[in-house]
Amino acid sequence: MTDEERLSWAYLSRVAEPPCPELADLVAAVGPVEAAVRIRAGKVDPELGRLTEARKNIDCAAADLAVLDRRGGRLVTPLHDEWPALAFTAFNGPAVQEKSRGSAPLVLWVLGPQRLDEVAMRAAAIVGTRACTHYGEHVAGDFAAGLVDRDVAVVSGGAYGIDGAAHRAALAAEGCTVAVLAGGVDVLYPTGHSALLHRIAGSGLIVSEYPPGVRPARHRFLTRNRLVAALSGATVVVEAGLRSGAANTASWAAAMGRPVCAVPGPVTSAASAGCHVLLRGDAVLVSRCDEIVEIVGRIGELAVDPAHPQTRLDHLTETERVVYEAIPGRGVASVEQIAVDAAMPAHQVLGPLAVLELAGLIFEVNGGWKLAQTPETP
């Protein structure tokens, strides 16, 4: 890529508020250099003219790239090998007024040592409310640590609460984590997470479609959420109130045909109410990290069933169990009494009684039968 091309991409990244399908169409048609020339000259169709009018004369592309270079970052365009496979073809955004956010990003500003395309091939988004509970923080951390242990990258938004817990746990487990920002990669937001985001840039990835210096804003968070979903094989909502950005991320994932998972919590917890709404819809309930790996991992990486509690009666046949149950909890029962209670002919209870005695579950007393232990009632 020539310097002129790189400068053009950087200029285009700022000239319209991303994502801008009209701009993407022009770049696809004439290339970035010519697209930049036409926009500067105002020689574009009226709609793109309107979308670029306010910023077309602001050219800080060189300065933006200098900021990026100083931080050791890179501008990744669809022409780079590192460009990730994003699921932006033919999908409908969660709401009509958000349709314009449905298209792919024009470029990505990236910091960090990992390769974005490789990371995105095996990644899960762990997202949730900033107003999380200790429970949510615990689960987010537990899942994130488990995912990176299984070589799945943890994508999130760098926010307080669930996002932060997921990033921190991934870092603590020396795994790869990706923070997708709603502003420039040099605007570490929230400021209380600047140390965390620096650490992420040191071992994982910081990604933004906004050029340096752009402040996060409400609409940019919503736009950013679609990138979180697009970079992840599944989106896991750990805790979300009834009105939460995490639900927005989940709806982006669903619109892209990517699996949406949600973690249940107490129905008495407002921080889980949004998860429960998702679970009453099409979201998949996840209670263990393995269940996420099963979705984002390779075919055949199935979650192992958790061990079920066992009892000493598990290996008995149905008939043996009925005979066992026919022996009273206290005292001794004759074969005839057992036969009546079990509703079986007396000669048919003798075989089961012998099996039960061999299993150490009952013993004989004066020609009758007694339980070897207090039976558990089911």
Place this chain on the structure above:
Amino acid sequence: MTDEERLSWAYLSRVAEPPCPELADLVAAVGPVEAAVRIRAGKVDPELGRLTEARKNIDCAAADLAVLDRRGGRLVTPLHDEWPALAFTAFNGPAVQEKSRGSAPLVLWVLGPQRLDEVAMRAAAIVGTRACTHYGEHVAGDFAAGLVDRDVAVVSGGAYGIDGAAHRAALAAEGCTVAVLAGGVDVLYPTGHSALLHRIAGSGLIVSEYPPGVRPARHRFLTRNRLVAALSGATVVVEAGLRSGAANTASWAAAMGRPVCAVPGPVTSAASAGCHVLLRGDAVLVSRCDEIVEIVGRIGELAVDPAHPQTRLDHLTETERVVYEAIPGRGVASVEQIAVDAAMPAHQVLGPLAVLELAGLIFEVNGGWKLAQTPETP
């Protein structure tokens, strides 16, 4: 019904372990009196002969009915108006070895002032583990109280834990609750619940397909669970471990085509693990009583959506919101600065600015604009 018929029904209720489809077939073919005569004489086909051999000579029907009469109870048969509509036609039990339990009960032994058929038309089962947590107890009580407030009867198994919490809350709310027992209606089990079961018999219903004196046993709990499901428009599992009778009740409900609901809980709680397994299957997540009423109630009794948190920005258009966001959190921005940040032509931000000023969200300072309050970030 003649005394002879009543005595025959009572005799038949004990002569084979219920449910016994072979016995039901015979009664359907020749009536209860003739069926009893043939069984006593051993003049039945070999399989039914085997099933009735141990008990055919035990005739305590008169004594059983005397016990029932002393308690003010009644024997309800399919010939009575009170016989409930049970969903036992053409369904498969949860497991092959339990197939025989899938058929309808022969008769029901009933205590209590309510009409079983009417109660069953508007009832929900609230079931769960005996080893419940305070959370589960709270939710069971909350749902049960809410259901009876909405005139829905609460069906359960009378056990410790979730069952007991549901029954108690229904009684406390002066509503109708039904305990389905795994033994005779005179064997109040568990003994710690005998006072509770007496209270239920006083205002609601105690139901069993077992004649008086029959002890509860493991296989009878499983058989009883199908009746809990069959008497209820939906089965709600509040808390259940990975191995819980509640999951068995749920599988009966599912096999009968009745809705299965489960209450989520913390993924860290073993008492919710069974609910989460159900929710990863076809069970419906319920977090509020209204959502159960919506299922078991009349058509159109829809759960009201919970109030979502509102913000002052909710009524703004997308464009107005972008303009609002373009004003920095601190300081004053000129119209030109706002236009650049919003990526809109300067003349197009004037309208939105006026709307925002009228809404009290921003104000003018020396020709620039300032936020009226610290904006919430999403």
